[in-house]
């Protein structure tokens with residue numbers, strides 16, 4: 001472990017996650033299912049409770065609970081803006097990333113025409129694919145796929161030059177794969193897209209819990225994520241460049257606000273959920289140092305990244321030594337999230353995960369995780385996809401040892 005990883009205040013972090021007290025068949029539960037949704041930090045739960053207990057309200061009322069609700073939402077947007085280096089007015093909330101992406105796709109698609117084109121990737125979660133395919137089908141557009149190399153599990157960037165044309169209206173790409181953890185070089189992709197004035201929609205859902213994101217550096221015009229993946233509640237988040245957002249005409253009710261960011265927030269929002277977002281971001285910031293919230297967030301992520309990567313490396317190294325295990329991961333030079341996809345000879349992914357929870361109290365997920373294009377390309381669909389172990393900052397070195405020991409035991413002949 002590096003010095004930074006060793007200094008990670010794991011005990012203090014674990015104390016902030018009440019769900020870690022859960023047991024399973026007499027053992028403390030080990031949550032290695034973070035990529036499907038992280039556990040929630042207590043300060044976020046407290047904020048959700050406080051919002052409801054103190055008297056919630058709808059917006060635009062001339063009374064205290066309504067004004068307080070507006071303030072809570074504004075504070076949450078300010079924190080999300082600090083998370084990505086955006087402006088608060090560029091931040092909108094919604095049910096989840098998928099629903100927001102469908103709404104944005106429909107809104108952008110109003111000006112798209114037959115024969116226009118979009119680019120999606122084979123590596124992405126389908127939430128950053130199907131909303132674009134749906135609008136493309138509605139408009140008679142051409143869909144172009146940026147392929148994934150099935151051996152290296154990386155996107156074949158060099159093909160982008162041929163895929164982008166003067167008729168391309170959008171490139172949709174994920175920052176990190178929720179299935180195999182590959183982190184994509186979004187800056188290189190946006191540079192090519194921007195040279196042709198094409199906006200880039202980045203799915204940051206899987207990346208957001210693991211490392212600092214600067215949407216300027218990525219060159220993202222749209223960035224989507226979900227607070228339930230980074231220690232908060234089930235609320236989707238869309239960040240849209242001001243100029244693009246101002247031009248956007250979402251489907252909305254006539255009397256609802258027509259200004260940004262509210263115009264994308266159809267209906268009454270999940271106020272209590274939104275109340276839990278800022279504390280989740282402040283939890284990340286609390287692990288770092290700096291003058292501003294943004295600086296603290298960046299430094300907090302450095303601590304998380306060093307810690308998680310050290311643990312992930314231990315898992316990768318141990319699993320690579322087991323003959324019955326096949327790892328699905330990009331090469332050592334490719335940055336990866338601490339998400340480890342694998343299969344075990346003699347087990348279906350589902351039966352393996354079942355045994356891991358029953359016998360060892362370790363929660364890991366199986367399936368294609370909606371990265372179904374990749375699963376199909378690798379021929380894994382009919383055999384149950386992958387087993388996925390994903391780390392979060394509340395996971396300890398002891399849990400990692402427990403996990404490795406369990407896999408070793410189940411694969412012993």
Ligand SMILES: Cc1ncc(COP(=O)(O)O)c(C=O)c1O
Nearest residue numbers: 096097098125127178205206226
């Ligand atoms: C990479 C990625 N994108 C998108 C989604 C969908 O997010 P949501 O559940 O907020 O719609 C997920 C959820 O697992 C994901 O991992």
